[in-house]
Amino acid sequence: xxxxxxxxxxxxxxxxxxxxxxxxxxxxxRHPTPTEGGPHDVALAIAAAAxxxxxxxxxxxxxxxxxxxxxxxxxxxxxxxxxxxxxLPGWEGKFPLSVALSDELGTPVALGNDVNVATNAELExxxxxxxxxxxxxxxxxxxxxxxxxxxxxWLGRASAGEIGHMVVKVDGARCPCGRRGCMEAYAGxxxxxxxxxxxxxxxxxxxxFKIMEKRGRTRLTSGVIARALDKGDPLATALIDRAIKALGxxxxxxxxLLDLEAVIIGGGLGTRLxxxxxxxxxxxxxxxxxxxxxxPEVRVAELGDLGGAIGAALLVEQPARRRxxxxxG
Amino acid sequence: xxxxxxxxxxxxxxxxxxxxxxxxxxxxxRHPTPTEGGPHDVALAIAAAAxxxxxxxxxxxxxxxxxxxxxxxxxxxxxxxxxxxxxLPGWEGKFPLSVALSDELGTPVALGNDVNVATNAELExxxxxxxxxxxxxxxxxxxxxxxxxxxxxWLGRASAGEIGHMVVKVDGARCPCGRRGCMEAYAGxxxxxxxxxxxxxxxxxxxxFKIMEKRGRTRLTSGVIARALDKGDPLATALIDRAIKALGxxxxxxxxLLDLEAVIIGGGLGTRLxxxxxxxxxxxxxxxxxxxxxxPEVRVAELGDLGGAIGAALLVEQPARRRxxxxxG
Numbered sequence: 001x002x003x004x005x006x007x008x009x010x011x012x013x014x015x016x017x018x019x020x021x022x023x024x025x026x027x028x029x030r031h032p033t034p035t036e037g038g039p040h041d042v043a044l045a046i047a048a049a050a051x052x053x054x055x056x057x058x059x060x061x062x063x064x065x066x067x068x069x070x071x072x073x074x075x076x077x078x079x080x081x082x083x084x085x086x087x088l089p090g091w092e093g094k095f096p097l098s099v100a101l102s103d104e105l106g107t108p109v110a111l112g113n114d115v116n117v118a119t120n121a122e123l124e125x126x127x128x129x130x131x132x133x134x135x136x137x138x139x140x141x142x143x144x145x146x147x148x149x150x151x152x153x154w155l156g157r158a159s160a161g162e163i164g165h166m167v168v169k170v171d172g173a174r175c176p177c178g179r180r181g182c183m184e185a186y187a188g189x190x191x192x193x194x195x196x197x198x199x200x201x202x203x204x205x206x207x208x209f210k211i212m213e214k215r216g217r218t219r220l221t222s223g224v225i226a227r228a229l230d231k232g233d234p235l236a237t238a239l240i241d242r243a244i245k246a247l248g249x250x251x252x253x254x255x256x257l258l259d260l261e262a263v264i265i266g267g268g269l270g271t272r273l274x275x276x277x278x279x280x281x282x283x284x285x286x287x288x289x290x291x292x293x294x295x296p297e298v299r300v301a302e303l304g305d306l307g308g309a310i311g312a313a314l315l316v317e318q319p320a321r322r323r324x325x326x327x328x329g
Numbered sequence: 330x331x332x333x334x335x336x337x338x339x340x341x342x343x344x345x346x347x348x349x350x351x352x353x354x355x356x357x358x359r360h361p362t363p364t365e366g367g368p369h370d371v372a373l374a375i376a377a378a379a380x381x382x383x384x385x386x387x388x389x390x391x392x393x394x395x396x397x398x399x400x401x402x403x404x405x406x407x408x409x410x411x412x413x414x415x416x417l418p419g420w421e422g423k424f425p426l427s428v429a430l431s432d433e434l435g436t437p438v439a440l441g442n443d444v445n446v447a448t449n450a451e452l453e454x455x456x457x458x459x460x461x462x463x464x465x466x467x468x469x470x471x472x473x474x475x476x477x478x479x480x481x482x483w484l485g486r487a488s489a490g491e492i493g494h495m496v497v498k499v500d501g502a503r504c505p506c507g508r509r510g511c512m513e514a515y516a517g518x519x520x521x522x523x524x525x526x527x528x529x530x531x532x533x534x535x536x537x538f539k540i541m542e543k544r545g546r547t548r549l550t551s552g553v554i555a556r557a558l559d560k561g562d563p564l565a566t567a568l569i570d571r572a573i574k575a576l577g578x579x580x581x582x583x584x585x586l587l588d589l590e591a592v593i594i595g596g597g598l599g600t601r602l603x604x605x606x607x608x609x610x611x612x613x614x615x616x617x618x619x620x621x622x623x624x625p626e627v628r629v630a631e632l633g634d635l636g637g638a639i640g641a642a643l644l645v646e647q648p649a650r651r652r653x654x655x656x657x658g
Contacts (some may be wrong), residue, residue, distance in 0.1 A: 181578070
């Protein structure tokens, strides 16, 4: 079977991979997401990331079986379009990303929702392999979710998995989405950063912004937060404690509703903070679990930062495997 | 096809029905649930309710294809046992309800979880018929839930649907389950009654308890609450407003997670208060729905008070229909 390409299109970076038939990474690349221009500029940056990943895998994009792209925004996989990807520059309208990229790269391009492809990667190749049902929680700038039931991703009418906007506190904190009391209002990296800036204005002491500047960053990245936690920074500690409490309540609510086998914590913060913090989330769930004598397992995503791109590569049709399945049937 | 019997075993009453092949009710009965004794006494009361419903349908229990029982507590349908049904007298341990009843009534007895059988009744015969996916919300003494996905009830590891214990307010009100901030802590009839008694002790004015006594009740039943609301009673109004706000947040959370087509509101309060209050719940969901341009439909359960008993009857194996399916296959 031919190699497949995968792109995780994020608000900050474009992660590219090329994987073999087993899903093993043979080449990877990481480019910054353009902060100006429009969808066409983003498409060119994706193409550059895809070419570099192919080169690292000693091939070229036209020789790949195809390339999958995990995208934010409203993804229409059939039409090959992405609409209102609000974290990307000038992307309010609908853009035919699939055609633009396949023209540029000479190979078929498949699209999927970023969170769903990352969940699917954990299901097929990562921490989700042992479970029939689990909840993927992608703890990063926002908090995204993927619901796996009977080893399939549940989409509902199209857009299931908005776990970040489950309500953990009626009349609570304002969320970046504009609503009140969402889990993401407490646990999202974006919301935490906004709160950190407010607290500093009110005189809170913290090294968070010093660490940020020292690293040449303009945002409180997961790495910046992790470093501050390591140093026992009081504001970073308070923000993460607050986030974990909200995650515990929201994820426990999802488990009370669906009684799933496991929870898999990924995303920038989830991956960076690792299993000790997944264990803290598990402990924060416990007071809210209706059946607390058999809590679900809580594990860190195994594919880490590359999960989104690897999952995107899995979107590419696998003609060899399909043919085998038909022959066996 | 022979007639089937169904029993809804509640903490207050035992509702019995006999239904025909189309699920139409041919006979019904309603007996109070024993408040003393143990599982054997409850079984005798169930048997009496089943006999009376059969008589009303001009038959006897031994002539039925079988009887289904929807029970609270931990139901093991395969073993035919019910364990720790805490609303029923002396029912902490495991009791072989299936055998006890079939010996007494001369017909096979099938068991199911009370909320799931009521959800299944709405799915097969009630307000759930048009939808591939919906959430059943049984708003009564507690708040139970049934999750229907692709026209099947989702059970998870065994016990999905505990929507009443989704967290709507971290560190919030104490729930009858002992935890804090559950939806049921605000919306359950039991929790509302406890709060009403507290508020009266603090000097709140209300006719709730006068209406209760006038009707010869010892609890604030759904009927008592509905009457007080009709009269504009300020405490009843405040309690229901608080309940609806919590229901809106909790149900919206479930929809954000699962993106279901519809919500069906049943249970004692849901059925009694009807569509105007279902519409109020829909309005209370709106500020929390992530995709608020396409909210799910919110409908009152169609089978009303009898839904649990009718759903229990659907547990009875349908040999005639099965044979036809096999012949067609």
